Amino acid sequence: MxxxxxxxxxxxxxxxxxxxxxxxxxxxxxxxxxxxxxxxxxxxxxxxxxxxxxxxxxxxxxxxxxxxxxxxxxxxxxxxxxxxxxxxxxxxxxxxxxxxxxxxxxxxxxxxxxxxxxxxxxxxxxxxxxxxxxTGEALLRSGAHVGDDIWVSGTTGDARVALEVFRGTMSLPSEVFEQARARMELPTPRVALGQALRGVATAAVDISDGLLGDLSHVLRASGVGARIDAEAASSLLDVEVPSERRLEFALSGGDDYELAFTAPAHRRDDVERAARAVHTRVTRIGRIEGERGVRVVDAAGHPVPASFASFDHFG
Incomplete structure (x- = not known):
C-alpha cells in the first residue's frame, strides 16, 4: 500500500x-x-x-x-x-x-x-x-484576578496512577487499574464546558502536564498567586490509592486533559449551572491571591510540606 x-x-x-x-x-x-x-x-x-x-x-x-x-x-x-x-x-x-x-x-x-x-x-x-x-470571548490564561475562585473539571491524577502500575511501582486490583487506564487512554476533552464558561470564567488552561504546573501558566500570565486547599485537591483523584500519594497524583500527575479555570466568587452559582448544563463535574480547590507563587495548605491553613513537580519534556 x-x-x-x-x-x-x-x-x-x-x-x-x-x-x-x-x-x-x-x-x-x-x-x-x-x-x-x-x-x-x-x-x-x-x-x-x-x-x-x-x-x-x-x-x-x-x-x-x-x-x-x-x-x-x-x-x-x-x-x-x-x-x-x-x-x-x-x-x-x-x-x-x-x-x-x-x-x-x-x-x-x-x-x-x-x-x-x-x-x-x-x-x-x-x-x-x-x-x-x-470575537473577544476566548478564554485566556491572562485574566485571573485576586479573589477569584480556582476550579477544576472532572478528575485529575488517575492517568498517573495507571502509569505507575505500568512502571511496576504500584499494584492495584484489576478493576481499579482498568478504571485508571481508561482515564489515561481515553481522556474526555471538556469542549462543551469550555464554551459554557465563556463570559463566566476569567482564565482557563488545559491540564496536560500536571494541575499545579499548568495552573502556574495562568498565574504567570495574570501576574498573581494561588492558595490551594489540599483536602479539596485530594478529592480530585477518583481511583483508590494509598492516602499518602493522593495529593501528589492529583496535583502533579499529568495526562489528565481537564480544565483548570478561575471565576469570581460571586459567580459560583453560574459556574455550577454551566457545569450541570453539560453534565460535567467541577470542584473548587482554592483562590487567587496577590502574593506570587502557589501555596498548598491543610484545613488549618498550614503549608503542606511537599513539592509537586509537573512533567517537563526537557526538565
Missing part, C-alpha cells in the same frame, strides 16, 4: 462545512462572521507520550482528544484538524482501528480532517486543530 492509497483509504473524507479539505495543497477554512480562529498543535511520540502496547483505536481517539482539550481551554468550538503521521510501516491492522478511534471522536465534535502528511519513520502523531470562538 502506497502513501496516497493509505490517505485515500483511511483518512480522506468528504468536506462538510470547510471550503476545501483533503487532497489539495492547502485546506481552506471559513469561520462564521464575528468569529476568531483558534489553532493548536500537539505531537504524540511513541515511548514518550504513549506505550507501544496501547490499543490503536484508543490511540487514535486520544491523539485528537489532547488537541480538542486545548480548544476547550479557549472556549472554542471545534471546526477541523490536520494529521501528520510518521509510521514504521503501512500496517492495515493498525491503521484501521487507529482511524476508527480518531474519527469516532472527530464526528462526536463535528471536527473534520482537512489535510496533513504521512511519512515512513518512528511512530509520531502530529495534529493541528482549528476552532472558532466569538
Amino acid at each position: 502506497g502513501e496516497f492509497e493509505l490517505i485515500e483509504r483511511y483518512f480522506k473524507r468528504p468536506s462538510q462545512r470547510n471550503v476545501l479539505g483533503v487532497g489539495d495543497d492547502c485546506a481552506l477554512l471559513r469561520p462564521g462572521p464575528g468569529m476568531e480562529l483558534a489553532v493548536s498543535t500537539d505531537m504524540l511520540v511513541e515511548g514518550r507520550h504513549f506505550l507501544s502496547t496501547v490499543n490503536p483505536r484508543r490511540l487514535g481517539y486520544k491523539s485528537l482528544a489532547v488537541n480538542l482539550s486545548d480548544l476547550a481551554a479557549c472556549g472554542a468550538k471545534p471546526l477541523a484538524f490536520t494529521l501528520a503521521l510518521s509510521l514504521p510501516a503501512a500496517d492495515e491492522a493498525w491503521l484501521a482501528p487507529f482511524a476508527e478511534g480518531l474519527f469516532a471522536l472527530a464526528d462526536e465534535h463535528g471536527c473534520e480532517v482537512v489535510g496533513g502528511d504521512t511519512t515512513r519513520g518512528p511512530l509520531v502523531i502530529g495534529i493541528t486543530v482549528f476552532g472558532e470562538v466569538p
Whole structure:
C-alpha cells in the first residue's frame, strides 16, 4: 500500500462545512462572521507520550482528544484538524482501528480532517486543530484576578496512577487499574464546558502536564498567586490509592486533559449551572491571591510540606 492509497483509504473524507479539505495543497477554512480562529498543535511520540502496547483505536481517539482539550481551554468550538503521521510501516491492522478511534471522536465534535502528511519513520502523531470562538470571548490564561475562585473539571491524577502500575511501582486490583487506564487512554476533552464558561470564567488552561504546573501558566500570565486547599485537591483523584500519594497524583500527575479555570466568587452559582448544563463535574480547590507563587495548605491553613513537580519534556 502506497502513501496516497493509505490517505485515500483511511483518512480522506468528504468536506462538510470547510471550503476545501483533503487532497489539495492547502485546506481552506471559513469561520462564521464575528468569529476568531483558534489553532493548536500537539505531537504524540511513541515511548514518550504513549506505550507501544496501547490499543490503536484508543490511540487514535486520544491523539485528537489532547488537541480538542486545548480548544476547550479557549472556549472554542471545534471546526477541523490536520494529521501528520510518521509510521514504521503501512500496517492495515493498525491503521484501521487507529482511524476508527480518531474519527469516532472527530464526528462526536463535528471536527473534520482537512489535510496533513504521512511519512515512513518512528511512530509520531502530529495534529493541528482549528476552532472558532466569538470575537473577544476566548478564554485566556491572562485574566485571573485576586479573589477569584480556582476550579477544576472532572478528575485529575488517575492517568498517573495507571502509569505507575505500568512502571511496576504500584499494584492495584484489576478493576481499579482498568478504571485508571481508561482515564489515561481515553481522556474526555471538556469542549462543551469550555464554551459554557465563556463570559463566566476569567482564565482557563488545559491540564496536560500536571494541575499545579499548568495552573502556574495562568498565574504567570495574570501576574498573581494561588492558595490551594489540599483536602479539596485530594478529592480530585477518583481511583483508590494509598492516602499518602493522593495529593501528589492529583496535583502533579499529568495526562489528565481537564480544565483548570478561575471565576469570581460571586459567580459560583453560574459556574455550577454551566457545569450541570453539560453534565460535567467541577470542584473548587482554592483562590487567587496577590502574593506570587502557589501555596498548598491543610484545613488549618498550614503549608503542606511537599513539592509537586509537573512533567517537563526537557526538565
